[in-house]
Amino acid sequence: MAGNTINVTLKVWRQADKNARGAFASYSVKNISTDASFLEMLDVVNTGLEKEDKDPIVFDHDCREGICGMCGAVVNGVAHGPQSATTLCQLHMRKFKDGETIVLEPWRSAAFPVIKDLAVDRTAFDRIIEAGGFISVKTGQAPDAHAVAVPKIKADAAMDAASCIGCGACVAACPNASASLFTAAKVTQFAKLPQGDPERRSRVVAMVEQMDHEGFGSCSKHYECEAACPKEIKVENITNMNREYMRALVTRD
Amino acid sequence: MLDAKIPDGPMAEKWTRHKFNMKLVNPANKRKFNVIVVGTGLAGASAAASLSEMGYHVKSFCFQDSPRRAHSIAAQGGINAAKNYPNDGDSVHRLFYDTVKGGDYRSREANVHRLAEVSVNIIDQCVAQGVPFAREYGGYLDNRSFGGAQVSRTFYARGQTGQQLLLGAYSALMKESARGNVELFTRREMLDLIVVEGRTVGIVTRNLITGQIESHTADAVILATGGYGNVFYLSTNAMGSNVTAAWRAHRRGAYFANPCYTQIHPTCIPVHGDFQSKLTLMSESLRNDGRIWVPRNEGDTRRPSEIPEEERNYYLEEKYPSFGNLVPRDVASRNAKEWCDKGFGVGATKTAVYLDFRDAIARDGEDTIRAKYGNLFDMYERIVDDNPYQTPMMIYPAVHYTMGGLWVDYNLMSNLDGLHVLGEANFSDHGANRLGASALMQGLADGYFVIPYTLGDYIAKAGPAGIGTDHPEVKRVEEEVTGRIDKLVNSKGKKTVDEFHRELGLIMWDKCGMARNEAGLKEALQKIPELRAEFHENVNVTGSPGTFNQVLERAGRVSDFLEFSEVMVRDALHRGESCGGHFREESQTDEGEAKRNDDEYCHVSAWEFNGVDKEPTLHKEPLTFEEVALTQRSYK
Numbered sequence: 001m002a003g004n005t006i007n008v009t010l011k012v013w014r015q016a017d018k019n020a021r022g023a024f025a026s027y028s029v030k031n032i033s034t035d036a037s038f039l040e041m042l043d044v045v046n047t048g049l050e051k052e053d054k055d056p057i058v059f060d061h062d063c064r065e066g067i068c069g070m071c072g073a074v075v076n077g078v079a080h081g082p083q084s085a086t087t088l089c090q091l092h093m094r095k096f097k098d099g100e101t102i103v104l105e106p107w108r109s110a111a112f113p114v115i116k117d118l119a120v121d122r123t124a125f126d127r128i129i130e131a132g133g134f135i136s137v138k139t140g141q142a143p144d145a146h147a148v149a150v151p152k153i154k155a156d157a158a159m160d161a162a163s164c165i166g167c168g169a170c171v172a173a174c175p176n177a178s179a180s181l182f183t184a185a186k187v188t189q190f191a192k193l194p195q196g197d198p199e200r201r202s203r204v205v206a207m208v209e210q211m212d213h214e215g216f217g218s219c220s221k222h223y224e225c226e227a228a229c230p231k232e233i234k235v236e237n238i239t240n241m242n243r244e245y246m247r248a249l250v251t252r253d
Numbered sequence: 254m255l256d257a258k259i260p261d262g263p264m265a266e267k268w269t270r271h272k273f274n275m276k277l278v279n280p281a282n283k284r285k286f287n288v289i290v291v292g293t294g295l296a297g298a299s300a301a302a303s304l305s306e307m308g309y310h311v312k313s314f315c316f317q318d319s320p321r322r323a324h325s326i327a328a329q330g331g332i333n334a335a336k337n338y339p340n341d342g343d344s345v346h347r348l349f350y351d352t353v354k355g356g357d358y359r360s361r362e363a364n365v366h367r368l369a370e371v372s373v374n375i376i377d378q379c380v381a382q383g384v385p386f387a388r389e390y391g392g393y394l395d396n397r398s399f400g401g402a403q404v405s406r407t408f409y410a411r412g413q414t415g416q417q418l419l420l421g422a423y424s425a426l427m428k429e430s431a432r433g434n435v436e437l438f439t440r441r442e443m444l445d446l447i448v449v450e451g452r453t454v455g456i457v458t459r460n461l462i463t464g465q466i467e468s469h470t471a472d473a474v475i476l477a478t479g480g481y482g483n484v485f486y487l488s489t490n491a492m493g494s495n496v497t498a499a500w501r502a503h504r505r506g507a508y509f510a511n512p513c514y515t516q517i518h519p520t521c522i523p524v525h526g527d528f529q530s531k532l533t534l535m536s537e538s539l540r541n542d543g544r545i546w547v548p549r550n551e552g553d554t555r556r557p558s559e560i561p562e563e564e565r566n567y568y569l570e571e572k573y574p575s576f577g578n579l580v581p582r583d584v585a586s587r588n589a590k591e592w593c594d595k596g597f598g599v600g601a602t603k604t605a606v607y608l609d610f611r612d613a614i615a616r617d618g619e620d621t622i623r624a625k626y627g628n629l630f631d632m633y634e635r636i637v638d639d640n641p642y643q644t645p646m647m648i649y650p651a652v653h654y655t656m657g658g659l660w661v662d663y664n665l666m667s668n669l670d671g672l673h674v675l676g677e678a679n680f681s682d683h684g685a686n687r688l689g690a691s692a693l694m695q696g697l698a699d700g701y702f703v704i705p706y707t708l709g710d711y712i713a714k715a716g717p718a719g720i721g722t723d724h725p726e727v728k729r730v731e732e733e734v735t736g737r738i739d740k741l742v743n744s745k746g747k748k749t750v751d752e753f754h755r756e757l758g759l760i761m762w763d764k765c766g767m768a769r770n771e772a773g774l775k776e777a778l779q780k781i782p783e784l785r786a787e788f789h790e791n792v793n794v795t796g797s798p799g800t801f802n803q804v805l806e807r808a809g810r811v812s813d814f815l816e817f818s819e820v821m822v823r824d825a826l827h828r829g830e831s832c833g834g835h836f837r838e839e840s841q842t843d844e845g846e847a848k849r850n851d852d853e854y855c856h857v858s859a860w861e862f863n864g865v866d867k868e869p870t871l872h873k874e875p876l877t878f879e880e881v882a883l884t885q886r887s888y889k
Contacts, residue, residue: 067416083635090635126321126437129427134425135424140378141381142382143381152392156385162385162417193385195382196383
């Protein structure tokens, strides 16, 4: 908590709406505290723009605790910026140097159209979940929670996969804009648990088909997704999804 | 007199009897009824999914880009349930008792008992959905203890319990959306409520991308729109959390109950700069292993590692030997404030206390502590740039949860026909203070296991509303909303929306925060209307209404906070006693604990709106305690 301040130059992608042509705009940011979060730095820039009666930079954000998955942008070419395992809201200005130029872009993927500036439309992720990212149990149907014991190692593996916050950094980081890591995390969570077993095969087929249908690319093992993931979801999940998918093609639920 | 419609019969049988006495909607008829659910947190998502499964047609609304983002996602520690799996003496009655006592005897007994009863079903449901709760090596669920309880009844999924429960409810919601029975409306903000001849029949929303004003009508409306903690500007709530839906319903006639009951969470990362946009909570599960202390010497500036044991004041352990660091949140928060106010605070701003894991690490090893709290320690280090394995954390209380909310009866219906309110948005279950791990429990209890029954009863009795979006009242409300937006967008003053919000937050924190007194509250009642007037004259709202305009979104929310804050202060002024999270300096015991006044204030205060700048009317719902005897809370 040094309480230092730095000056940076921000080059931000500005785009009025989905159909408008976008361009970079430059902003000089003076005396920003290194204890400020990246989004707090953007707040400061936006306050300045509001004071000049200019349109502030639109960016999605909500919890600012790294868990809701709403924020995210490409910072100097890296999804969520330079600090590993960290969402944009949890990135702090102490990770930048005085005088640095920071280039800020939205997630870029055909399946995530830009809505305005840094905000993109990630409803494709919701539709992948809709395709099968659930267990079909109705309220009231559940047996006692201890009816089935789940080995700790499997429960922990399911939890590792379930940590995904759906931010979309994996897609933004992937040269193919693949949503494999996102989809695989959900497939793996349920595949590890006995509760997920009845729909195990139909689920993976439906989710993979939806992923392709949305226009996400294929995985060609660059592993950029794992590097960008703020929750450190592992690429082993993709291997697992592929195995689940192959298995589903030769057997049935 | 407000009628809470509490069913007859012994406490433990009320809910069962009530369920039997309810009218049912024939399965084939359910599809003819439309239900609007606003909010997709634990309460909203679970309600929308459950009602859709039963056959009702559901429209679900949220202001975020996806239902999965609702702020329930940020809850860390856990969810309570009276499963008694650890065999340590828990029961429905004990959970009920603890919750009533923890709420400082200001909640409605019958609601709390029902909450404790259905708590066990929630865990079953979530496990069946694939929620990966923590398990022991035998494959069964692990439990831990949490602030304010002496049994281990808290289920958890690492430090991300809220996330996992919400993703469970979200997956159920998406399952129903895939069936076409739930229609999702994301990036929509509810800006008004439509009431026709006393019956709630719909809402007016703004599409946050296009700015379009849209109306939706239905046979019943459910608000699950969370709490109003952001009235303080700085809180642990998400940036978008707001009071607008609840406030707009209040303006249409719904009573606002106990707005002065706010919870200040003891373990948050302290404020560190003027640019700060929000506060971050560290799960209070940390208090299971961390020890809270301040130096014994006022103004001690040595590093914590240089302060010897005998010069450390473990004030909670000393003052409350039986609960120690696990006292309820309000007690822990107040004690931290007291020691900082006396000049014993630590850190650069002197408004923090230590939460020290030195002894736990020496006892259990760093790996064990890392396994339990690793993600929280990482988060602390990311924000504060300090390693909590080596240096004690610095913490300070922050606004976290609001127990007050729209008044509801036992059926979770407000005084407005057809308007139901769930989760943090209602007032009913936590009294004047909520126990840890009980918010998730209440949200899911309301959504999965209460509203599916009580809404059916309402619909069976009320029948179809028969109001379409072409109804003149719908058009009239739409015009009002449009007029309000135009007024905001045409405000071309000098100050930003956030500047007003910060100013309001400071007034509220100073005068209506952790400790309140008559003079301060009266001062706030002077300042708030002045600030509100200045807002409407001097705020600058950039951009136009027909676009994705985040300044306009915030302006609307702050405008409503500027109105709401006044009734909150009035409520705090009216309640001349201390209870739970509401601490009136005039009413304390010799030892400085909250002192209730059951003779005068054993009631719910429900406020009726009479117009901005007009005094609201107070309605009282008397609270009676049949099962839990009213006593002075003691955690010694």
